[in-house]
Amino acid sequence: MGDLGRLLKESWILVEEHQEKVAGYFYARMFLSRPDLRDLFPVQMDVQRARLLNAIVTAVQTLEDPEKFGDYLRGLGRDHRKFHVEPEHYEVVGSSLIEAMRAYAGEQWGVEYDQAWADAYAVIASKMMAGADADTNPPYWYAEVLAHERRANDIAVFSVLPMQPLEFRAGQYLSIECPRFQPRLWRTYSVANAPRKDNTLEFHVRAVGAGWVSSSLVRRLEVGDMVRLAAPMGSMTLYRRSTRDAVFIAGGTGLAPIKSLLEELTRYNRTRWVHVFFGARNREDLYDLAELNRLAARYPWLSVVTSCSDDPGFAGEQGNISDVVARYGPWNEHDFFVSGSGTMVKATLKTLAELQVPSIRIKYDAFN
Template sequence: MRFRISRPSSPSAPLPREESPIPAPAAAAPPAAEAPLSDHEIALIRASVAVVEPLAQEMTVYFYAILFARYPEVRPMFPPGMDAQRGRLLRALLRIVDLVDDTEGLVRFCGHLGRDHRKFGTLAAHFPAVGECLLAALARYAGPAWNQDIAAAWTKAYGAIAQVMISAAEEDEAVRPAVWPATVVHRLSRGHGIAEITVRPHIPYEYAAGQYVSVETPWWPKQWRYYSPANAPREDGTLTFHVRAVPGGTVSDALVHRAAVGDVLHLGAPMGDMVLDAAVHSDLLCVAGGTGLAPIRALIEEVARRGGRHQVDLFLGARTGAELYGVDDMLRMAQRHHWLTLRGAVSHEHVPGIRGSLPQVLAEYGPWYQHDVFLSGPASMVVSATETLTLHGTLPDHIHHDPFETPVLSAR
């Protein structure tokens, strides 16, 4: 399939997300709507990325250095510390290259980026400058492998991407704000470095159970991290986040150890398509590891709100019994709802009950090929569980999880 320009898909179904601004398309004007990338141009783009990938860290340092030197007006859009941002740039770039021959996926991903970048103050006028510096960095680190044909292919592709991102941002601006202030109204320590933070947005905040939200704290301006609300939408409009403080995690540490009632956070637009409406079966398998329980809990609340029209098998996993987070809450929910079955699994401790990793336990209790599956937890668990489920007959289209750059998969 070749990449052909089209209007962005619905904002309700974005693909993976980046938490800070990334280079946008090149300075050249966007190509005509009917000008797809050829197979040859796609091959040139992928070959050039293969050349620069071993030098990716150095390339991203160079990119930001020339961007800030040539266009200092964009520097305030970024956080003071750039280490994490450089990694996000690389992952976004690789994701774009991976999707370059997938029209629907690429348009959806770039539409997501365009909408999400509104919270940084990104304007259409920024795109040419950032794209110019990205191509300069690619050319420098590709060395002799860079030529006019490769430059033309990148310019064409990123011009197209700019068109999608700008259109998506403009459409989003017409229907909702870029940022929602939200006051902390409740805080509860859950132990093991986890805090339950409840906020009330100052203006209505619409989201679906299972989606994730970017959060900015007053202590680390311009540093956004993603967390999943642990509740389905409530009448009072509040959202509850379960945040684990992780080593080196500036935002998570601030939320767990500094946030107090009355503090004002900022929320970005809700994202993600791990939502109940994605299910095609009436039987659901929900699998949560650690604070990955948050979006799963929200989905189960949503099933209850809809009258329990699904049968839900819930598996919670942890290394030790003490780390089996949230099990008491879910037991109470299982007692209230006949359609919910709960099982807990511990992998590194001999305790009463099920022992083993979540993928091992899923294989033992399956098959699950007649279920929609919702996975949330560490990336290694999600990958392994997906492999186990597909091996035993579950169709990939029926397995739903967050992208690997988001809340419970990579929260700092």
């Protein structure tokens, strides 16, 4: 993959600063050649515009580790069944992508770049199609909202019941769509509980800026509404045989998958100490602290440390949660699970690297 990887990176540099224009051209070209594909996408394309392009580019640039990303791409293929993607659609996407890049790369674009992207995209498409073909589940599940609670001005906790059982592992995430408010707009959220006998799923959502889906889930969703859920994805799961103590680091609603992992641990853990670090801007954003404290009171192996980065009167720790973790320890022999915003996860990974925690012991999720 060495030469291929070099060609992909070299060619991407030629168009990187024109990403938005490349994305616009990409969709225009795709819809021109196949007008029927427009119906698979949301009416509002502003947020969507860069998503598919970014997903493809990220996948292509990580092809140098095919085993690691094979599972990811198969999962992506399963997930794309929710869009009613057919095998012939992959070909249109691939040719539109290469044409869009060629249009903005200028004179330095050569035939070898065409071939490199075609080869890389063929690998991606084949793995995604294999994942879709092997999936015996429905493309998505309908689920009824059973409970909905506002925990802060922009945070809601709600639970749903899928009409058919939906199998997942603690720590995974899935896509949600609200057909009543934002049809064909899907966003990923982590499940906040381990699998339960009653099949219910809980979600923690923050309304983000102009986020169409998150705002609807927080401010408009009601008990009795129906949502659609896509296939679960993600590998931030527990390795049951590990005997190492664990550190869970959560920022804001990044607490959701941490809660899921904790619930699984309450069912079998007797020997591992578990330290939860939960950080937010202010005390209102520590929206699930009462429940965390109840768990810590019930299970002697669990401890909880909270921090606020912008609430001087808060009685707990002060500062970013990544810095707070560094004040505790030592952490030489622990498994780490990190979940939160992209900025929070990046800062935490940097801190853990400085603390010389081996990356193989760190699992993280930056979707929340």
